Amino acid sequence: MATSGTDTIQPTGAKPRPFFAPDRVLIYSLLIITSIYFLIPLYVMIITSLKDLDEIREGNIFIPTLKPTLDAWVKAWSAACTGLNCTGLAPGFWNSVFITVPSVVVSITVASISGYSLAMWPFKLAERCFVILLVGSFIPYQVFLYPLVIITREMGIYSTLYAVIFVHTVFGLPILTLLFRNYFASLPEELFKAARVDGAGYLRIFLQVLAPMSVPIFTVAVILQVTGIWNDFLFGVIYAGPTNYPMTVQLNNIVNSLQGVKEYNVEMAATILTGLVPLTIYFVSGKYFVRGIAAGAVKG
């Protein structure tokens, strides 16, 4: 095209947009409103947990306290009553830790190795196993509650922490195995072949070649499992037995106890304490979480 003078040349493509374009204003106001909607309860919880009961009775739930105190936190942790025991949330916290750590470690170990086998060492029934896993990850838990009571009873672990660990591990396996299988299947196959030519065997390929490349998917699995198991209420209340209740069940017992004065500050502190573990995990690894979920979902 002939262009004689510079004044006739028009740049092509869209013009840069002003910051306050209508759609941008809409998006940001929506985001801000949504954030406020979710942050206000957290704000109320925190300031209420720092007040004493007298101040709470005044009813100004949005106004911060002038004389903040950690008494409610201490009580929630070590002295709040759940039913007849007045030991606070501490035993529940430790129960949850004892449930979460082995469940996470065992389920991820087993699932990552199974996923690796399914992806890299296809055996005759591999496809069928894959379908079974797929179905397995969609069956609602409730269907298995009663059969598992009987199974754990027959195993002699019903009403112990081991029963909860067992159930969490089993239920974590299908979805985790799929997650790992899809991730390993997305790794270049030639890498696996190169390792075989180098003489590496089944476990060495997994541990020394593939696992170091798979930090993101392991992170995702840890996040999924820790938050899922920590937040679980159902399995804890059914299989653990009254002396082994995890933190979530104890929180429920504190908040829903019908006797005596309703101690809002203690309840708020207890709730925050219970949510602290998943919350920390989200904050620390949120980036991995989103990335991994997307990777696991798309590739496969």
Added chain:
Amino acid sequence: MLSVSVKDLTLNFGAVSVLKNMNLDVEEGEFIVLLGPSGCGKSTLLNCLAGLLDISDGQIWIKGKNVTWAEPSERGIGMVFQSYALYPQMTVRGNLSFGLKIAGMSKDEIEKRVARASEILQIQPLLDRKPGALSGGQRQRVAIGRALVRDVDVFLFDEPLSNLDAKLRSELRVEIKRLHTRLNNTMVYVTHDQIEALTLADRIAVMKGGVIQQLADPQTIYNKPSNLFVAGFIGSPSMNFLSGKTIEGGKAFQFGDIRISLDGYDGGAVLERDQAVLGVRPEHITVSASQPAGPSIPAVVEIDEHLGADSLLWLKAGEKELCVRVPVEGRLPSGTKVHLGLDIAKASLFDAKTEQRI
């Protein structure tokens, strides 16, 4: 002594037969190139040799040992992959020594072998870098090094240059050739690039549909292709094919109503055939403006493609499109009427029914 020997190898994936009853003998120190279009089974054959695929039937021998069911690491092979397949979390040194460590080799020996390989491939300055910090050409050198340190009898290359740009490709091609001259190992090299095949190979195995179509040295493959497929696949631009029949007891070829004498044809007994194909490479056709003494094909220049060193003329002889390679001085404007003479001594004649060379 035979270095690699494939006997009646068959490979089926379910009902699909990928390699059919294949036989291939490779001499020690020979450079064999498996050449063919995508899906012809050439990479599959290489994977079978490496032991990465279990075969359905047949035997594989390497260096006088039956390795049909041996693990890849026990076969005395080193393999170089198209995507380099370097372990990303290890340094170059780690990549080179990984297999040696698994084999339980002593530290000194590993050190010595890594030093030698990196000297040969000139990658000493890269030893402590990770693959992510290397260029494509450097990565492929390291990948070759990983095969080199294993001190193996047979090198397997699976399209090692396909991921590189044109310039690097020709550089590394020369380097692989040099490596072969220096080490004199047996090399089996898979590619779909005929230039690589023609330049590197002692012998080329042209494959199609899981079957070796022709196994011969590059000269023979180029000059005397054994069938129509090989003739059309090798050479760029590809061979001109004239469909017609042989007459006069095989003394001449009839194309349309033009009689072309087969005097001087280098091949078997021609006989009379109703359906035959005469194949002539673009450089074996001469173009002249005036009618020559012998029989010739009249044609009209359609397009003139200048390639720098020489030039391609695309012509129409009746309905038939032909391509002729001419020197740059021989360029002609489109629409020019010319006469084409064929160099019968360098042509190939095929039976149209069996597609085999006569």
